[in-house]
Amino acid sequence: MRRSVLDPLIRSRAARTPGVDLLLGHRVTALVREAERTAGVRASTGAGEREIGARLVVGADGKDSAVAKLCGVPSRLHENGRFGYLAHFRGLPLHGGIGHTWFLEPDMAYAFPNDDGVTVLAVLPDKKRLPAFREDLEGSFFSFVRALPQAPPIDDAERISKIVGTVDYPLVSRRPTAPGVAWIGDAALTGDPLWGVGCGWALQSAQWLTEAVAPAATRRGDLDRSLAVYARRHRRRLRGHQSLAIDYARMSHLLSVVCSHGRQTRLCTARRRARADRRPRRGPGTPAADATRRLLRPHGVGSGRGGPAASAMDPTVIVPGVVAC
Ligand SMILES: Cc1cc2nc3c(=O)[nH]c(=O)nc-3n(C[C@H](O)[C@H](O)[C@H](O)COP(=O)(O)OP(=O)(O)OC[C@H]3O[C@@H](n4cnc5c(N)ncnc54)[C@H](O)[C@@H]3O)c2cc1C
Structure with missing residues (x-):
């Protein structure tokens, strides 16, 4: 709404x-x-x-x-390591008529059906991308959405709002x-x-x-x-x-695993993972890091299990791997 x-x-x-x-x-x-x-x-x-x-x-x-x-x-x-821009569209059907979220790690995007046939589309990239993104806000927003896996058909839709956002939140x-x-x-x-x-x-x-x-x-x-x-x-x-x-x-405890159409590339080594597992469980960030890991682990990516995980994922919900470091 x-x-x-x-x-x-x-x-x-x-x-x-x-x-x-x-x-x-x-x-x-x-x-x-x-x-x-x-x-x-x-x-x-x-x-x-x-x-x-x-x-x-x-x-x-x-x-x-x-x-x-x-x-x-x-x-x-x-600190929030991402910035965000969103806009409202008409005539932007979403696969299955439901909301979609893309966890591309570290970049993120979502599309949700709103009231009266309107869809809100938001992109939340890594702050490192902000200077380049801002040089051509509209062009960057559209390119980002077009590049999403199973991208919503943004070029066929009518944008009915400005692209608004927040760069430090x-x-x-x-x-x-x-x-x-x-x-x-x-x-x-x-x-x-x-x-x-x-x-x-x-x-x-x-x-x-x-x-x-x-x-x-x-x-x-x-x-x-x-x-x-x-x-x-x-x-x-x-x-x-x-x-x-x-x-x-904060993104600091995340090590990315790049997922695209069933292919996954591990950016962490087994040794680094083992070191993270041996680290004493204390400090304010640790329970949350554990919770994040537990939350994402059922999807299988980056949990130390092998390739089938990516193909088992819902193709419209891309969940990257997460390890504590
Ligand atoms: C880009 C963006 C996207 C978001 N997307 C979503 C989303 O999809 N779904 C979702 O649930 N949330 C979303 N949120 C978060 C959501 O906007 C906030 O969590 C929500 O608005 C909080 O409501 P609130 O009433 O606590 O505060 P606010 O909505 O901020 O309202 C505070 C009110 O207090 C008034 N006020 C301030 N100072 C004074 C004063 N001195 N005297 C009198 N009045 C005062 C303000 O004018 C305002 O009306 C988003 C936020 C942003 C920035």
Whole structure:
């Protein structure tokens, strides 16, 4: 679903919900503090500044969260080794009518059916390619797609949007609560757009917060305890995914295996693999590297098994081999 459809849908749903006052055109500029707690916000509006008191302020203000900055909550940034551009097309049929993802290692691409017969096509190459890619953005985008295995017929389709993108998109993690404040969506945790899960996580984390704080918000419970319940659930449900995404975005633990039409070339040696296997399992990156390896191993490529793996792959989902190093 395109944002031009999703965002108005969410806004109108909010406006129709009993108990919600939807205040459009408000920008949070400061927090109201009372006894070491956040107790509301100051916002600039078309009609000037106003103050809004609240038992709980929810920062749903995205990756560069102003509420987090104003509250002094630190952000952890994780490098993303890829850049990304996307565009929307009409008349771009996808094989089987389903989404496709190309893991070409390190480059990546996806094509997903959106609403109203529209398809979104995204390319996410290695950042090393950025200067050359930008010299002719449209030409580079189209050439990249044409070169994909079983490429969607991009030259027969109608492009109905600009090619838009992001050239530096670090992943962000924050503690999702502070006294009187909670963060949801990208403000709490910004993943890699490559996985296409950010909107789902935003809505899901909003639901977790609601479930945790509803009794306390209606003054029947302990708000701080409820926030701790939310923080725990957020951490347990999303931290593993984020670790995996951070590892994959960093690309440093990946050694590529080139796959094309059943041919695979190993770029790692058995000795290097053995060394990686002997390495003690500790440090923050290791569990995620293991998880990545486990995730991709069933496809057989780069797992130390032989050639049949490539031919056993679904030809439209190209999964490269991964080894820890
Ligand atoms: C190129 C790209 C492709 C992506 N593709 C996908 C995809 O296919 N699927 C998917 O699920 N996700 C995708 N994502 C991720 C997705 O966009 C985000 O995860 C999602 O938008 C997060 O929603 P959010 O509400 O937390 O934050 P946002 O959508 O960033 O919304 C934050 C809102 O807060 C407002 N705001 C900011 N500061 C203030 C302030 N001081 N006062 C008041 N309001 C403020 C902003 O104006 C904005 O409206 C993609 C991201 C990128 C960059």
